[in-house]
Every structure is written in structure tokens, then in C-alpha cells.
Amino acid sequence: DMFETDPYRDPNLLPCTKKPFCGEPRLEMLTNDYYTPNELFYVRNHLAVPEIDPDEYVLIVKGKGVKKHKFTLQDLKTKFKKYEVSTTLQCAGNRREDLVDENHQIFIAPHWVVGAMSTAKWGGVRLRDVLKECGLDADGMAMGDVNPKDIHHVQFEGYDTDETGQCYGGSIPIDKAVDPLGDALLAFEMNGDPLPRDHGYPVRAIAPGHAGARQCKWLHKVIVSDKESQTSWQQKSYRGFAPDITFENQLSHWPPKRLDQAPIVQEMPVQSFVCNPPQNSVIGGKSATDVTIKGVAWSGGGRKVERVDVSIDGGKTWTAAELYKPIEQRRNRHWAWTQFTQTIPLPEEIQKKLRSGQNVTLDIVSKAMNSDFNLQPETMEPYWNARGICINHWYHVKSMMDP
Ligand code: MTE
Ligand code: MO
Numbered sequence: 001d002m003f004e005t006d007p008y009r010d011p012n013l014l015p016c017t018k019k020p021f022c023g024e025p026r027l028e029m030l031t032n033d034y035y036t037p038n039e040l041f042y043v044r045n046h047l048a049v050p051e052i053d054p055d056e057y058v059l060i061v062k063g064k065g066v067k068k069h070k071f072t073l074q075d076l077k078t079k080f081k082k083y084e085v086s087t088t089l090q091c092a093g094n095r096r097e098d099l100v101d102e103n104h105q106i107f108i109a110p111h112w113v114v115g116a117m118s119t120a121k122w123g124g125v126r127l128r129d130v131l132k133e134c135g136l137d138a139d140g141m142a143m144g145d146v147n148p149k150d151i152h153h154v155q156f157e158g159y160d161t162d163e164t165g166q167c168y169g170g171s172i173p174i175d176k177a178v179d180p181l182g183d184a185l186l187a188f189e190m191n192g193d194p195l196p197r198d199h200g201y202p203v204r205a206i207a208p209g210h211a212g213a214r215q216c217k218w219l220h221k222v223i224v225s226d227k228e229s230q231t232s233w234q235q236k237s238y239r240g241f242a243p244d245i246t247f248e249n250q251l252s253h254w255p256p257k258r259l260d261q262a263p264i265v266q267e268m269p270v271q272s273f274v275c276n277p278p279q280n281s282v283i284g285g286k287s288a289t290d291v292t293i294k295g296v297a298w299s300g301g302g303r304k305v306e307r308v309d310v311s312i313d314g315g316k317t318w319t320a321a322e323l324y325k326p327i328e329q330r331r332n333r334h335w336a337w338t339q340f341t342q343t344i345p346l347p348e349e350i351q352k353k354l355r356s357g358q359n360v361t362l363d364i365v366s367k368a369m370n371s372d373f374n375l376q377p378e379t380m381e382p383y384w385n386a387r388g389i390c391i392n393h394w395y396h397v398k399s400m401m402d403p
Contacts, residue, residue: 021045024042024113031339063225088335092390142175156172208333268299270392291401293343311366365396
């Protein structure tokens with residue numbers, strides 16, 4: 001059993017698969033703190049958690065435009081300036097459960113409910129500083145002055161491997177890696193502590209605003225390349241297919257037709273969901289006059305969450321929520337989420353029903369708008385995709401008021 005040495009997990013991290021472990025926090029706990037406590041931060045593992053001795057850890061940097069280097073953990077901590085970056089991670093497959101019904105089968109695990117999204121303050125060194133140390137002209141490239149034709153991507157490889165020796169991997173565009181405002185990190189701290197084993201101990205990549213899949217844990221190699229990562233996680237899992245591409249008609253053979261029309265996800269769309277009241281909860285009493293809603297909202301690409309509207313009638317009427325973001329982030333670097341809250345008065349007819357002893361079920365919804373005025377879509381049908389990625393339609397919470 002290759003998972004025997006996996007770490008202990010908090011019972012409030014609800015598993016959706018056990019081997020490899022994928023778990024999402026109890027949703028109602030996500031709004032208790034701005035930064036998600038490390039033990040509640042969602043976990044998405046594709047393989048067993050590797051056991052790495054920090055004294056033996058090495059990071060290899062190689063590829064085009066750089067001279068091959070090896071760094072120990074101590075090198076990373078002492079040779080470079082340390083930075084802290086607050087960012088939300090979301091699995092590109094978050095909310096996959098919503099895409100599965102009798103008409104639509106999704107052929108990829110796990111079927112997240114909604115909680116594959118969490119926020120931490122990461123401490124580490126800038127990827128661009130490490131690439132510069134290895135000889136890359138990161139400044140020239142970031143300014144667009146230098147544009148080597150054969151340097152397009154930075155690939156990451158993890159220390160976690162499958163039975164055949166294949167390691168987890170993914171890549172980000174070189175522009176993200178060298179951008180001085182991109183905040184791409186090689187992180188060794190999470191909320192002030194060493195990275196927990198589940199989150200990549202001792203070093204992981206952080207690519208703020210990008211899908212969780214690119215933020216390689218247990219980082220072993222950084223490879224500057226003309227190509228994207230060739231792993232299945234880059235090439236197959238996290239592609240956005242058109243709704244008519246299904247497993248039966250296309251994906252059972254690889255490559256499917258029209259692969260060129262199925263972009264590989266990097267930055268993610270605007271997302272929000274209600275955490276409180278919890279799904280299927282029973283709340284309130286006879287004399288309730290209002291209901292308080294809490295949730296989280298985030299947009300990929302560093303785009304700011306400008307507004308979140310909430311509804312208790314399934315989206316017929318909306319009210320803007322109060323936004324909460326206790327840290328300052330600047331234009332197009334809004335890597336970390338915004339929490340929201342609003343107290344909505346119950347309409348008179350609902351109050352009347354409650355007073356007369358009748359139950360009322362609320363259909364609570366949120367919709368966020370980001371700084372390019374994109375809004376979450378109402379339904380998922382037009383966005384259905386066979387890999388189940390970037391799912392961001394309105395999340396409905398049913399909550400029963402029981403007098
Ligand atoms: N890195 C390695 N080495 N192995 C993995 O399985 N999973 C990826 C990414 N990095 C993964 C990885 C995916 S799909 C996601 S969503 C994030 O890590 C999850 O990070 P977390 O478990 O710290 O929340
Ligand atoms: Mo993911």
C-alpha cells in the first residue's frame with residue numbers, strides 16, 4: 001500500500017477520495033478565518049505523499065536559457081530574498097459533482113462538491129530570482145526586450161511518482177514566471193509554518209491566479225522549455241472541451257479530434273459560493289425576521305472581486321453583500337479571495353408562514369463579479385465540459401427555516 005505513509009488528516013477535511021487523498025474542508029468553517037487554517041486547507045493529491053528528508057532535499061533547475069543548478073533547502077532560504085504572498089488556490093475541477101447527472105458522465109475523479117478552494121499566506125523565494133541566479137535574463141524578458149524564440153514555458157516536476165516512475169508535473173507560461181508583478185514563488189512556508197506534508201513539504205510552486213494543478217508540490221525540478229509539460233495532468237486532465245465533446249464520441253480515443261479547440265487551463269474564472277447557512281441546514285425560529293449569509297468569492301488572473309450579490313429566492317431578487325478583504329492587494333494582483341456577508345430581511349409572507357408554524361425553504365445563491373465585469377453564469381449547461389473544469393455557475397444552498 002503506497003499510501004501507508006500518508007500523513008494524518010483533520011476530521012473536518014471531508015474526503016472525496018481516500019487513496020490518493022482528496023479532501024475539502026467543511027464549508028461552514030471556511031468563513032471563520034480569512035486565512036484557511038493549514039489543517040483545513042483542501043488537499044488534492046494524485047499520488048501518495050512522498051517522504052522527503054529536508055537535509056537531503058534538492059531542487060534542480062535546468063533547461064533553455066539557464067545553467068543547470070542544484071539548490072538545497074538551505075540554499076533557497078539563505079541565497080534569496082524571502083517574500084510572502086497571499087493567494088487562494090482552487091482546483092480546476094472544483095464543483096465537478098454538479099456536472100454529473102443521468103445525461104452527463106464525467107470520466108475523471110474526484111467529484112468535488114464545492115470546497116476545493118482555500119487561502120493561505122505563502123512564504124518563499126521568487127521563481128524569477130531563482131531563474132535569474134541560473135542565468136536567465138528574466139528582467140529583459142519581463143520587459144519584452146529579450147524574447148528568445150525557444151523559451152515559452154516553465155515546467156515543474158514533483159517528487160511524487162506512480163508505480164511506473166512517472167512523476168506529477170505541470171507548467172506555467174514563461175511570462176508568468178518572469179513577471180515581477182506575477183508573484184510566482186517557490187514556497188517553503190504556509191501561514192507562517194513549514195509546509196505541511198500534504199501541501200508539498202518542503203518546497204512547492206505557487207503560481208498565483210492560476211489553477212491549483214500548476215502549483216506543483218514536493219518540487220523536484222524546474223525546467224525552462226519550449227514546450228508545456230507533457231504529463232497527462234497538463235495535456236489531458238485540465239482542458240476545456242466544447243459541450244459536444246463527450247467521452248463516448250471523443251475522449252475514449254486519445255488524442256480526440258479538435259484538441260486544438262480544447263485550451264489548457266491556466267487562469268481561472270470568477271467563482272463564489274455561500275458557506276453559511278450550510279447546505280441542507282435547518283435554521284431559524286418562529287420569530288425570525290432575517291437571515292445572515294456568509295461566503296467566499298475569488299477570481300483567477302489576479303482580478304479583483306468587485307461585487308457579490310446574494311439572493312434567498314433562488315436568484316429572483318438580489319442584494320449586494322458587504323465585502324471583507326483585510327489585506328491590501330493591487331491591480332491585477334488580487335490573488336486572495338474576498339469574503340462576503342449580508343443580512344437579508346425575510347419578506348412579510350415568509351415571516352407570516354413561520355409565525356403560523358409552517359416550514360419555509362430558502363434557496364440561497366451568490367454571484368460574484370470581477371474587475372472585468374464578468375459574472376458567474378446562472379447555469380452550467382452551456383459550459384458543460386467532459387473533463388469537468390472551471391465550473392462556476394450559481395451555487396444554490398437549500399436551507400430550511402423550521403419554526
Ligand atoms: N503537485 C504534485 N506534486 N502532485 C499533485 O498531485 N496536485 C495538484 C497541485 N500540485 C498535485 C500537485 C492539484 S490538481 C491541485 S488542485 C493542487 O496541487 C492542490 O494543492 P493543495 O493540495 O495544497 O491544496
Ligand atoms: Mo486540481
